[in-house]
Amino acid sequence: MKIKSLILYCLISSIFLFSLVSIWKVLSTLQGIDLENFNFAIILTLGIGISLINLIVGDKFHKAIKSIIFAILFTFVDGYLVQLMPIWYNIGIFGILIFYSFKIDKYNQKNLDLDHSSQTVVFEFLTLFGIVLFSFVILFPFYMMIVTSFKTQAALLINPLDFSINFAQDIKELFKSYFVIFDTYKFGRYILISTFVSVGTVIVTLIFAIPAAYAVARLNFFGKNFLSTSILIIYMFPAIVLVIPLYTVFSQLGLRNNVGGLLIVYTATTLPVAIYMLQGYFKSIPKELEEAAIMDKLNWFGIIIKIILPLSIPAISSVALYVFMIAWNEFLFSLMFLDNPNSFTLSRAIQYLSGDAETPRQYLMAGSVVVTIPVLFIFVYFEKYLVSGLTAGSVKG
């Protein structure tokens, strides 16, 4: 057995164990448990001990028996260290240890002897570690957003670390923040406006983009190459350099505080990517189909409606979803163009809400949940289409 592999195996596996236990401790703290120490040294030593015993015992015992023994041992020691914790905390620790023991079970004296065994150990544990850490770091803010929206101002002030939700209380109390933002802050109206603007943007963009994309994909005309490259270049210009002239012109034309004005701007900013995505797909449709249609004396309108559209439903859906997402999430233009609370979009309304320092933060988070849920729902439900949209759109964000 190589010494280097052995040391790496012991160290890395126990650090992995330590981080699993620590994340569990952080989550438990957020349920109102009074934990103040990660006990780094002790848990690391225990981890090293367990890893070594695992090697020595090898496969003399069945791995289930081995895991249970390790888990009971560890839970007992950890329970002694932290003293009198609720039973669910200890069950969590027990579960983590079972998982951990199953993961280290495949290491034995033989495979630590192989070539590159130290690298393999590092890579395998880094993968595990990465999965746990990435999930934690990404999901934690979303978790916090949801939990905070169910708390009260007083509870948050008394103990900012207590994220536990009291499900026993009245449903009206539990969802109080949501009732308040819908009743007092007119969020129902903002949802309607946001939906109207986003869906409107999708429809208008498609009406403008489909013929244009068809022309770029199929027809020969002067300036075609120039146009194709310009689409990409225009797409790269950011909203911030358009804001001042648009603000000036819109003010003078009286288009500010007008949802229609916002819709025009959203359409124009999403058009280049919509055309770019669609023309790529149109090019992949066999030309013969259209030639047959030309024989039947269909004009271009007929060709687009009867041949191109039915064949490109996937591409059109992915453009539609992508444009919807951009319009729904958009913030800068709605900040610039809307300052009358009657015509706010959801994003603008939340920003307006936060401008008032008195607004309790659970209302802010309830608003954030309301604006986030539809996008995440659409994303998870239509992931296949959206991912291809994201990759083709490739750059915006």
Add this chain to the structure above:
Amino acid sequence: MSDTLSKIEKRTAYILLLPAVFLVFSIILFPIFANVWISFKEVGLKDIRIPEPRAKKIVKSVKESPDKIKIIYKLRNSSLILDIRDVKFQDKIPKNTEPLNLDERCKLKSLIINCNFGDWKAKYKENFQIILVNNSGEKIDKKEIKSIKPKLSGKSDNILLNTNFTLKNFKKVFFQNEFFDLLSTTFYYTFFGTVGSIVFGILAAQLVNQKFFGRTFMRSILLFPYVGPVVALAYTWELLLDPYSGTLNNLLLNFQVIQEPLNLLGQKYLTINFFGFDLKLRLALTTVIIFEIWRYFPLAFLFILARLQAVPKELYEAADVDGAGPLQKFISITLPQIIAVISILFMIRFIWNFNKFEDIFLLTGGASGTRTLPINVYEQGFTISDIGMGSAVSIVIVLLLLIFMFIYFRLLGRRADEN
């Protein structure tokens, strides 16, 4: 025959393209050129409102004579700074009525009063009065008079349309605006944000490219920060990082990692003692960069994952036969395969991060050393209300952007040549 066909084709193409091209031209290209024009002018936010002549009509009955009625027009120039020339006024009066002692600036012609008020200075105000008499001595209907709205028109200079140009804005941008501080903050933010998101993108892609339970689920989760609305995510992070009631600080304090709360978004520098050297870390900027990485690494991840999945499995099998370790495999197989994607991603993300506005604006508002060029555009234009300056900063951004794009397209071109 074919000649006419190609003509028809061309015409069709132009008809199909026209709406989209028109819209993009007016909402995207026109503003970019308009920026150039505005940046050479001294214009404030209040200057862009066009001055209008306005009249508020008040109708009053005259005591003891029901056949008479008094109309007061409160006239004013809506602008506080600009004059209006050649103001014209027009209002209708009901049948069978006649104005008494009509002002000499006005004329009556078939029940329409036309007045010529001449020039109004800025802030001009006047109470203009007309007394109407009914010819047959009957009572005049007040409501009828009220319902008729007077029409006013006038000519004024639009400060945006005159041809007074100045270089003042650019002088200010380069010499009074801490320009190099701005530029260095922007590059610092852009560079580390880009590199960070790519590094984490590679790591995440490596992870998801392996087989494990819940892999597709993991892929969805990894994209959450990218698809979520920036407003919601930024405010959540703000709560998370708050020095007093924020979760992060309270957790760190609770586990005794730090002794006093860190104001992660409000403190410009953090001095770290590193083996006896005092290192000054730009704290707020670093926090903003971390948010940026958190939000945009999913995009890099998506691209690199797509590329990784296209790498032929045989390459790895051959490496196994040759006895290569995981690190060696990564360096000599994976990395060369994804290097093209990485370089393109780097350019794209660099350009986009360079223009990033919302994230910083929502987290810090540009305070504590996080003022980048895009934030400066907003500040100049709408906080300090100097539209001209804002445009001048926009022009600087556009110019830098054009340079980056030139490099990017050169790079793309070279890639295309190689393949």
